[in-house]
Every structure is written in structure tokens, then in C-alpha cells.
Amino acid sequence: MVESLDIEVLILILFLVSSLVAVLGRRFRVPYTVGLVLAGLVLSLRSPIEVEFSPEIFLSLLLPPLLFEAAFHLNLEQLRSNLATILILAVPGVILNMLLVGVIVWWGAGLAFSIALVFGALIAASDPVAVVGIFRKLGAPKRLAVLLEGESLLNDGTAVVIFNLTLATIAANSFSLVDGIVEFIRVAGGGVIIGLTIGWVISRFIARIDDHLVETMLTTVVAFGSYWVAEEIHVSGVLAVVAAGLVSGSIGSRGMSPTTRIVVFNFWEFAAFLANSVVFLLIGLQSDVRSLLTNWQAIIWAVVGVLASRAVVVYLLSNLGRSIPRNWRHVLFWSGLRGAIALTLALSLPTEFAQSRETVISMTFGVVLFSIIVQGFSMDRLLLRLKVIETSEGRMEYERRHARALATRAGFNHLKQLSREGLISTHTWENLRAIIEARLDVLTTEVQEVLHAAPDLETQELVTARREMLRAQRNSLATLRRDGVISDMTYEELVTEVDASIENTLDAWEQYAHKNELEDVCQLMMVVVQESDLRAAMHALSNRGIYSTHIHSSGAFLRQQNHLLLVGIPEGKLRLAVEALRKSCKSRVEYIASPFDEIPFGVTSSLEVNISGATVFVFDVERCEVI
Numbered sequence: 001m002v003e004s005l006d007i008e009v010l011i012l013i014l015f016l017v018s019s020l021v022a023v024l025g026r027r028f029r030v031p032y033t034v035g036l037v038l039a040g041l042v043l044s045l046r047s048p049i050e051v052e053f054s055p056e057i058f059l060s061l062l063l064p065p066l067l068f069e070a071a072f073h074l075n076l077e078q079l080r081s082n083l084a085t086i087l088i089l090a091v092p093g094v095i096l097n098m099l100l101v102g103v104i105v106w107w108g109a110g111l112a113f114s115i116a117l118v119f120g121a122l123i124a125a126s127d128p129v130a131v132v133g134i135f136r137k138l139g140a141p142k143r144l145a146v147l148l149e150g151e152s153l154l155n156d157g158t159a160v161v162i163f164n165l166t167l168a169t170i171a172a173n174s175f176s177l178v179d180g181i182v183e184f185i186r187v188a189g190g191g192v193i194i195g196l197t198i199g200w201v202i203s204r205f206i207a208r209i210d211d212h213l214v215e216t217m218l219t220t221v222v223a224f225g226s227y228w229v230a231e232e233i234h235v236s237g238v239l240a241v242v243a244a245g246l247v248s249g250s251i252g253s254r255g256m257s258p259t260t261r262i263v264v265f266n267f268w269e270f271a272a273f274l275a276n277s278v279v280f281l282l283i284g285l286q287s288d289v290r291s292l293l294t295n296w297q298a299i300i301w302a303v304v305g306v307l308a309s310r311a312v313v314v315y316l317l318s319n320l321g322r323s324i325p326r327n328w329r330h331v332l333f334w335s336g337l338r339g340a341i342a343l344t345l346a347l348s349l350p351t352e353f354a355q356s357r358e359t360v361i362s363m364t365f366g367v368v369l370f371s372i373i374v375q376g377f378s379m380d381r382l383l384l385r386l387k388v389i390e391t392s393e394g395r396m397e398y399e400r401r402h403a404r405a406l407a408t409r410a411g412f413n414h415l416k417q418l419s420r421e422g423l424i425s426t427h428t429w430e431n432l433r434a435i436i437e438a439r440l441d442v443l444t445t446e447v448q449e450v451l452h453a454a455p456d457l458e459t460q461e462l463v464t465a466r467r468e469m470l471r472a473q474r475n476s477l478a479t480l481r482r483d484g485v486i487s488d489m490t491y492e493e494l495v496t497e498v499d500a501s502i503e504n505t506l507d508a509w510e511q512y513a514h515k516n517e518l519e520d521v522c523q524l525m526m527v528v529v530q531e532s533d534l535r536a537a538m539h540a541l542s543n544r545g546i547y548s549t550h551i552h553s554s555g556a557f558l559r560q561q562n563h564l565l566l567v568g569i570p571e572g573k574l575r576l577a578v579e580a581l582r583k584s585c586k587s588r589v590e591y592i593a594s595p596f597d598e599i600p601f602g603v604t605s606s607l608e609v610n611i612s613g614a615t616v617f618v619f620d621v622e623r624c625e626v627i
Helices: 007-028 032-046 055-073 076-081 083-090 092-108 113-122 129-138 142-172 177-206 212-232 237-250 258-286 289-294 296-320 326-334 340-347 351-385 393-420 426-453 455-482 488-504 506-510 515-520 531-543 574-584
Strands: 521-530 548-553 562-570 589-592 614-620
Touching: 007 032, 007 258, 032 258, 032 351, 055 142, 055 212, 055 237, 055 258, 055 340, 076 083, 076 142, 076 237, 083 092, 083 142, 083 296, 092 113, 092 142, 092 296, 113 142, 113 340, 113 351, 129 142, 142 177, 142 237, 142 326, 142 340, 177 212, 177 237, 212 237, 212 258, 258 340, 258 351, 289 296, 289 351, 296 326, 296 351, 326 351, 340 351, 393 426, 426 455, 455 488, 521 531, 521 574, 531 548, 531 562, 531 574, 562 574
Parallel strands: 589 614
Antiparallel strands: 521 562, 521 614, 548 562
């Protein structure tokens, strides 16, 4: 409700304030969302404007673009590889958060136990928008960002469902564990199904048209339509938007032209920026400082409860999923900010909670302000202190030179395409080509100079290139299966090889990324491998950065064609090589060596040549050269 200004003027003022905060935040290195909340607090103290924060408006208008944009840009492959950890944090983690926070505020703040559980449910979901922005700015590890964003996207839906179930249980004055689980599965699963269905249907339609305006509009329909349809049939609209965004980002974007992809990405980046600006300004504007001071004791207990429960969830439950580095766990703990979802749920409390409603809302605002201002403001320093992000001048210079080279290459390829299509004359193209090619040569040389001066950067680029190669292989295999070139059985076998390489062997391969490390080869391995296992063995060795040479051979005693691989083994890596062969060859691996040699683990030893799968001969060498 606006008393002295029209709504249009107020919106323009909020947009102007958001723009100024963005500029000043960049100038003084203040996180954008923290600056918005502080600006809102200042406006609430010095301005007579009162704004009514309608939960329905936020949920239906502001939440879908925030969720859709985050899910649309989430890396599906990394999400899949970390899904177990994310689900543990987002489902049982949210439930444990609710219970721990409820018990702490019930014991410390003196709330009724039912009210304490309601507060625990509404405050359980994290909203690390400010942290994600810092991650992107500083260049945090992608997996850490995926863990944080994935947990946030999924636990929003979990928290909303649990909050509504808690309210329904209190209203009915009865609780059934079985009924609660069934209802949770219905609401959450129904939302995911609705989102996947709408996202897939619209993505298939997008693939058949080429109009960037229409395709952008269709993604808007997906974002808001999935939420509306899910809410109409009483399932989770939040999870529907998340599922639709994941499908649209992974499937829909592949069917877009380059122009459409740029337009869509820019549109949703602006939509998320706009929604974030409104949300965090409203948080500041809606904060009643006098009410916060009145309920300061309850707020302190709420903050303690939120931090304590977050610590338990991160440090305990994260051990159940894929391994997470210790310093990453510290970041995940401190990045558990609370935001707009918690405020929306608090403001949507029914009138039955009239006696405790003001206290709960004050506690929620207090937790949100603490998390955004204190935790959000200190996050960048924490990342640097824990050495999660280590910046260097060499890295920055490499990024600058590499970006210039890539941008110039993109412009060159675009002009080449225009020339092929006859949109620019041959004379113009020939003149420009000579100039741009000379520029590209200079830029390429500059990039190589930086890489040669910083071997670590060169290794990172090599590992990144290998990872992208493996991902391209996986996409190619999926295309071959979809087109009927290979069967599902062959696809599953080959994609398992690629996935294992992506997941498990990057560190080992990185150690041998440089050619000069061949000097460390101290043993020569001769592997007699059967026809059926040849390719798998070569892939397994290559993915571990171990060089091999294929020599065609034959032997009647094998009763089938066989092959010989000459493999250079660096010092201390014999076990790694034999283990790679053991896992890649369908039959057992026979290791032929002196009876006095150490036998690698998991490998049978015999001096009898009983061929089955692969037979390995190992010799010591004094020097190895690649010719």
C-alpha cells in the first residue's frame, strides 16, 4: 500500500535505487544483495513510504524468475554427479534443520512447541543468492557452486511443502507419519512431474522454430506456467519451476540458434536481476527496527538455532554423499543464508497464530538480516582465507589474453559464415581475413607465452580440455543411441567408460599432462590383450595419463586375434596401470613377473601364460623417448 506516491513512481524509484546500489557496490566491493538490504533499511527509517509485502505476489511473480534462471544455468552433468549429496542436504537436511531449530527456540525463546516447529519449518531453507553472486565474481570451484545452488533450489521446495504440512498438522491437531510421508511424496513428486512435462514439451517445440522473440516468450511461459499449473492442482509450484528450468536449460537450449541462446540468456539474467532487486529492497523496507529491538532475545536464539542446525546438517550429513573437502564444508556452513522464501512463509502465517505471529515475523526478519549482512558480507574474505579461491596476476593475465583470442576467433568465424552465405562480398572478406588472421596469430602467441610462464595454468587448461573432450564423447554417444546407430546395451557400456574417466581419473591424468614428464618412465609394460578388450584397455590407460603404443600381432595359441600394447610406466604407477587393465578387461589380468617382485593388489600372479583378458609383462628401463 502506498500513501504518498503512485505505484508507478515507487517502482521507478526502486529501480533507480537498485541501479545506484549496483554501481556503488561494485565501486566499494560490497555484495549487491547486501547493499540492497542496507538501502532498504535506510529508506524504511527516513521515508514515510509503506509497502505491503504480499506473499502471493512474491510467490507468483518474483519467485519463478529467480528459480527458473538459476535452474536454467545449472550444469546438469555436475548436478547429476553431486545429486546424492544435494538430495541429502535438501530433504533430510531440511527436516533436521526444522527439528533442531524448533527445539532450540522452544527451549531458549520460550515459544510454544508447535509455534517453534512452524518457525523451524519456514526458516529451514537456505537462500544463498548473495553468495552465488560472490562465487561467480571471484571464480569459485564449479562443483562447490553447484552444491550450493542445487541444495538451494531443491530445499526451497522441500521447506514450502514441510511448512504447509506442519500447518495442516497443527490445524488438525493430529499427526500421522505415514500420511505425512505420502503427502510429501505427492506434493513434491507431483511438482517435479509437472515441471518436467511442461519443460520437455516446450523444449521440443522450441527445437522446431527459429525466432528468438517467440522462443524467449516460450521460456517465460515455462517458468510461470509450470508454477501456476502445479499450484492449481495443489502440488509444489517451486519444485515444478526448478524441474522445468533444468529441462529447459539442458534440452531446450540445444535446440536454439546462437542468436536465440544469447537473447534468452540475457533476458533471464535481467529478469533475475530485477526480481532480486525488488526482493532484497523489500526485505529492507519491511524490516521494522523497533519490533526487532523489542524481540532481540528471541532473535538471538533464532540465529543460534539456525547456525547450530546448519553446522549439524553440513558437517554430519555431508559425510553420507560424495566426498567434500573440509574447507568446502566450512563454506557450505557459512553460506546457509536465509532470504525471501523464509520471509514469505512467515508473512503468510494464518490469523490463528495472532498471538505469536509478530514474534515469529520479527525472528524471521532478524535471521534474514543477520545472514545477509553478516554472513553475506564476510563470504568473500572467508573464501580467500580458506584458500578456496586463490587468485594470481598470472591467472588474470591469462584470462584477459585468452578472452581476447576467443572473442576475435568468434568474430572471424562469424564473418566467414557471412561470406559463405553471400552477405558480404568476397573482396571485403579477403581484406578482412588477412587483418584478422594476423591479429589471431599475435593473440595466440600471447596466450602461449602466459601458459609457458605458468605451468600450473597450462595443466589446468589441458585438464579442462580433456574434460570437455570427454563430455563431447558422452553427448556423441547419446546422439548415436538416439539415431539408432548403437544399441542401448552398447551405449550403457561405453558411457560408463566415459563417466568413470570424467569422475575418477582427472587428478591422475593431470600429473602427466606435460610431455617432459615422460622422462619419469622407469618401466616398460608389454600387454597382450584380446581383441574384445583392446579398445577398453587403451581408453583406460589413456584416461589415466599413461602412454601406450599399439602393435599388431597374432598368435595361434590364443585361438583368436590378439594385440600387443607397449606401455610406459612412470615410477610408482605400476599399480595404477594394472588396476586400469583389471577394471577395463572383461576377463582376469595375468601379471607375469619375477617371483620376487611385488604383486599389485587385486591381480593374480602366475609364471604360466594362461591368457584370458590381458597378460602383462613388465621390464625395467633406463630411458624412454617418444618418436
